[in-house]
Amino acid sequence: MSRSSTQWSSEEKPADPTSLLLAAGERLIAEAARRFPIAGDRHDRAYWMDAMIEEAPVGLFFKDRDGRFLIANKATARHVGCGRDDLTGLTDFDIFPREVAQVLRDCEQQIIRTGEPALDMEECYRDVAGRRKWVLTSKLPMRNDQGEIVGIVGIARDITDRKRQEALHRGQAEILQMIARGEALSEVFPALIFLIEDQVADVTGSILLIDHDRQCVRHASAPNLHPDYTRAIDGAPIGPAVGSCGTAAYRGEQVLVADIAEDPLWADYRHLVRPYGFRACWSSPIRSSQGQVLGTFALYSRTPGLPTPACHKLLGVATHIAGIAIERKEAEDRIQFMAHHDALTGLPNRGMLDERIATAIEIADDENRSVALAFLDLDNFKLVNDSLGHKAGDTLLKTVAARMADGLRPGDVLVRLGGDEFVLIVSAPRRNAKGVAARLEAVRQTIAAPVTLEGRTVQVSCSMGVALYPEHGRTPTELLANADLAMYRAKEIGRDALHFFSNDMAISAHEKLRQQEELRRAIACDEFVLHYQPQVDLRTGSVFAVEALIRWKHPERGLLPPGEFIPFAEESGLIGQIGDWTLRAACRQNKAWQDAGLPRLVVSVNVSARQFQEIDWVERVRSALSDSGLDARYLELELTESLIMADVQQAVALMYRLEALGVHLAIDDFGTGYSSLSALKRFPVGRLKIDRSFVQDLPGDADDAAIARAVISLAHTLQLRVIAEGVETREQLEFLREAGCNEIQGFYIGRPVEAAAIEARLNEMEPEGRWPEAGRDRSGSHLTLQPGDLA
Numbered sequence: 001m002s003r004s005s006t007q008w009s010s011e012e013k014p015a016d017p018t019s020l021l022l023a024a025g026e027r028l029i030a031e032a033a034r035r036f037p038i039a040g041d042r043h044d045r046a047y048w049m050d051a052m053i054e055e056a057p058v059g060l061f062f063k064d065r066d067g068r069f070l071i072a073n074k075a076t077a078r079h080v081g082c083g084r085d086d087l088t089g090l091t092d093f094d095i096f097p098r099e100v101a102q103v104l105r106d107c108e109q110q111i112i113r114t115g116e117p118a119l120d121m122e123e124c125y126r127d128v129a130g131r132r133k134w135v136l137t138s139k140l141p142m143r144n145d146q147g148e149i150v151g152i153v154g155i156a157r158d159i160t161d162r163k164r165q166e167a168l169h170r171g172q173a174e175i176l177q178m179i180a181r182g183e184a185l186s187e188v189f190p191a192l193i194f195l196i197e198d199q200v201a202d203v204t205g206s207i208l209l210i211d212h213d214r215q216c217v218r219h220a221s222a223p224n225l226h227p228d229y230t231r232a233i234d235g236a237p238i239g240p241a242v243g244s245c246g247t248a249a250y251r252g253e254q255v256l257v258a259d260i261a262e263d264p265l266w267a268d269y270r271h272l273v274r275p276y277g278f279r280a281c282w283s284s285p286i287r288s289s290q291g292q293v294l295g296t297f298a299l300y301s302r303t304p305g306l307p308t309p310a311c312h313k314l315l316g317v318a319t320h321i322a323g324i325a326i327e328r329k330e331a332e333d334r335i336q337f338m339a340h341h342d343a344l345t346g347l348p349n350r351g352m353l354d355e356r357i358a359t360a361i362e363i364a365d366d367e368n369r370s371v372a373l374a375f376l377d378l379d380n381f382k383l384v385n386d387s388l389g390h391k392a393g394d395t396l397l398k399t400v401a402a403r404m405a406d407g408l409r410p411g412d413v414l415v416r417l418g419g420d421e422f423v424l425i426v427s428a429p430r431r432n433a434k435g436v437a438a439r440l441e442a443v444r445q446t447i448a449a450p451v452t453l454e455g456r457t458v459q460v461s462c463s464m465g466v467a468l469y470p471e472h473g474r475t476p477t478e479l480l481a482n483a484d485l486a487m488y489r490a491k492e493i494g495r496d497a498l499h500f501f502s503n504d505m506a507i508s509a510h511e512k513l514r515q516q517e518e519l520r521r522a523i524a525c526d527e528f529v530l531h532y533q534p535q536v537d538l539r540t541g542s543v544f545a546v547e548a549l550i551r552w553k554h555p556e557r558g559l560l561p562p563g564e565f566i567p568f569a570e571e572s573g574l575i576g577q578i579g580d581w582t583l584r585a586a587c588r589q590n591k592a593w594q595d596a597g598l599p600r601l602v603v604s605v606n607v608s609a610r611q612f613q614e615i616d617w618v619e620r621v622r623s624a625l626s627d628s629g630l631d632a633r634y635l636e637l638e639l640t641e642s643l644i645m646a647d648v649q650q651a652v653a654l655m656y657r658l659e660a661l662g663v664h665l666a667i668d669d670f671g672t673g674y675s676s677l678s679a680l681k682r683f684p685v686g687r688l689k690i691d692r693s694f695v696q697d698l699p700g701d702a703d704d705a706a707i708a709r710a711v712i713s714l715a716h717t718l719q720l721r722v723i724a725e726g727v728e729t730r731e732q733l734e735f736l737r738e739a740g741c742n743e744i745q746g747f748y749i750g751r752p753v754e755a756a757a758i759e760a761r762l763n764e765m766e767p768e769g770r771w772p773e774a775g776r777d778r779s780g781s782h783l784t785l786q787p788g789d790l791a
């Protein structure tokens with residue numbers, strides 16, 4: 001009995017237990033006398049008192065001042081559990097270990113010294129069988145007639161069951177908290193087993209889990225079973241006669257083996273358990289909330305027999321908690337997997353990439369090897385997606401991913417970055433780029449094998465960029481960026497290729513970054529300006545429109561033509577902002593000209609493919625018009641053939657929405673793309689622009705002449721107007737006029753000039769709208785402009 005486990009009740013002091021006991025005794029005697037009239041000599045107070053004390057369910061005892069039991073009833077002997085019914089004459093030193101007895105003695109001596117009772121102490125000790133016992137004890141001083149303390153009277157109640165229940169509830173709560181905190185099963189399971197073992201004497205717990213293939217059980221936790229035994233049963237099959245656990249997992253029901261030595265279920269396994277002395281094994285299946293068997297919880301006992309009802313109940317508690325823990329872990333694993341893997345292909349995703357590269361680098365350092373990082377992108381994946389649908393696109397990605405994964409060697413990693421981009425990390429001997437190239441070429445070949453999608457056989461190639469560790473980069477970020485650059489180079493040189501990174505790529509990448517910064521600054525500092533080039537109606541000679549052409553007033557390099565920055569702006573995505581600026585500036589300028597009373601013209605604005613793909617593009621046009629106050633019919637948008645053909649369906653839909661705003665649409669650079677006639681019919685465009693490349697060699701080049709005539713005739717068949725750009729000579733103009741071309745634009749009429757210059761010319765325009773000098777030949781019948789007349 002330890003002092004430290006003694007808890008003194010605090011505020012409320014119960015009525016003196018001794019007087020309560022005596023009063024109860026009096027009542028018992030009176031009641032007994034009333035019910036059983038007994039002969040006078042036995043109807044004696046002392047006899048009934050003895051009987052009552054002896055049979056009372058609580059421990060009652062009286063000790064002298066030296067701590068010697070003078071009276072101790074049966075219950076006291078049971079609590080103490082020393083195997084003797086009569087404790088008379090013994091002291092605690094005869095019963096308990098010395099240190100326990102000393103604590104008890106100290107407490108009693110204090111009562112004798114002070115005369116103060118010690119009430120409701122919770123005392124914990126182990127009985128002679130080693131079982132833990134809890135008793136609630138009160139001890140009071142016993143006085144003689146003179147009021148002198150002659151000993152101690154004690155009352156003790158066994159509260160072991162209550163304490164066990166409390167410990168069980170506390171333990172359960174703690175384990176559930178561990179589960180909620182996401183602690184590993186290797187922590188949760190032993191805690192659960194200890195909790196159950198603490199509740200039942202002479203049992204040893206074990207948890208086995210069903211393997212992934214559901215064919216066998218795997219050792220999960222058994223902190224008090226011998227490791228040799230757990231090793232021996234690890235991987236035991238699930239079957240109709242595989243000890244208690246394999247059978248419980250097989251049947252999906254509890255298997256209680258009372259005697260391992262006799263039970264046929266243990267025929268093949270009893271030799272394994274014999275050395276450890278276990279005789280009984282009670283196993284319960286652990287189930288998921290859906291009822292699936294996840295494993296078993298078993299209790300081994302060295303005593304043959306079946307579990308007590310309390311132990312049975314505990315098995316239920318244990319399997320329930322184990323089930324929660326396993327399910328929670330599985331859910332967490334699933335979440336982890338989903339967070340780090342791509343749902344479509346099951347491959348690790350971008351989130352895992354840096355870590356995987358870093359690991360590959362570490363291993364390469366240890367083994368003095370190299371790492372090849374291949375960035376790959378399927379060629380024309382978008383085409384498959386657009387033409388055969390997203391389902392086919394998904395199937396293609398899954399097929400390609402599976403083919404690549406099949407070819408992986410131990411230590412290789414394949415990651416899907418998203419879309420049709422993958423990264424392959426492979427280990428390679430140092431300075432063996434050839435070997436790496438051969439391996440990666442083989443991967444490219446597997447990707448290129450035919451795939452059947454929606455009943456059609458498709459072959460996709462891929463572009464691959466490779467960076468090697470350590471020569472092309474020492475960190476995951478560097479390697480990735482360089483492999484990416486190399487991949488872009490592979491695309492640039494015609495796709496379906498493998499390209500290794502080289503340092504000149506990095507230089508151009510840095511250059512690009514610098515240019516991007518410069519362009520950003522240009523947008524912020526408003527360094528752009530629009531020049532306008534007139535467009536003339538060949539029949540009337542009047543200027544009816546101007547094309548807005550952007551220039552960059554570069555602080556150091558002077559006025560830059562669009563060819564020097566528009567392609568880069570497209571590539572970097574900055575074209576969106578630049579295009580908005582152009583659109584707004586052109587609308588504003590045209591409105592300003594109109595407000596100044598100048599002849600009403602259409603302003604024609606170039607639209608880039610990236611701009612056109614922006615989801616709110618139509619809205620942006622609407623807001624440019626409404627903010628400037630320009631009527632939509634004075635705005636024309638020039639779309640290129642290739643822009644439209646990239647996604648015809650979407651382009652046509654957008655064109656109709658733009659047409660609904662009231663703006664004009666034209667196809668720029670006509671003849672350079674691949675517009676099919678049938679598609680052209682569906683476009684709500686007003687005119688076609690013959691590309692400058694077909695005009696420059698007119699009229700001498702027979703092919704160009706034929707093309708120009710064909711375009712003009714085609715346009716007229718479709719009831720479209722045709723404008724030829726790049727007209728520089730009178731011969732070109734004459735040819736086009738003869739061929740029936742409606743309008744022209746070119747240096748012959750006028751170069752692109754600043755708004756003020758256009759304004760001046762417009763002011764000079766003749767009442768019928770003719771451009772000064774233009775359309776007025778010296779004989780007055782047709783155009784006789786000289787090159788540069790207007791520039």
Ligand SMILES: Nc1nc2c(ncn2[C@@H]2O[C@@H]3COP(=O)(O)O[C@H]4[C@@H](O)[C@H](n5cnc6c(=O)[nH]c(N)nc65)O[C@@H]4COP(=O)(O)O[C@H]3[C@H]2O)c(=O)[nH]1
Nearest residue numbers: 549550561562582606607608726727728745746747748752
């Ligand atoms: N040799 C010769 N050239 C002539 C003649 N007449 C016009 N040009 C040039 O031809 C280009 C016509 O514009 P484009 O085909 O739309 O081709 C434009 C257009 O595609 C693009 N661009 C210009 N401004 C913008 C803009 O604001 N946004 C977008 N997205 N692209 C623009 O840049 C291209 C080049 O523009 P610029 O350098 O201004 O070049 C202009 C113009 O100066 C001629 O008689 N002879």
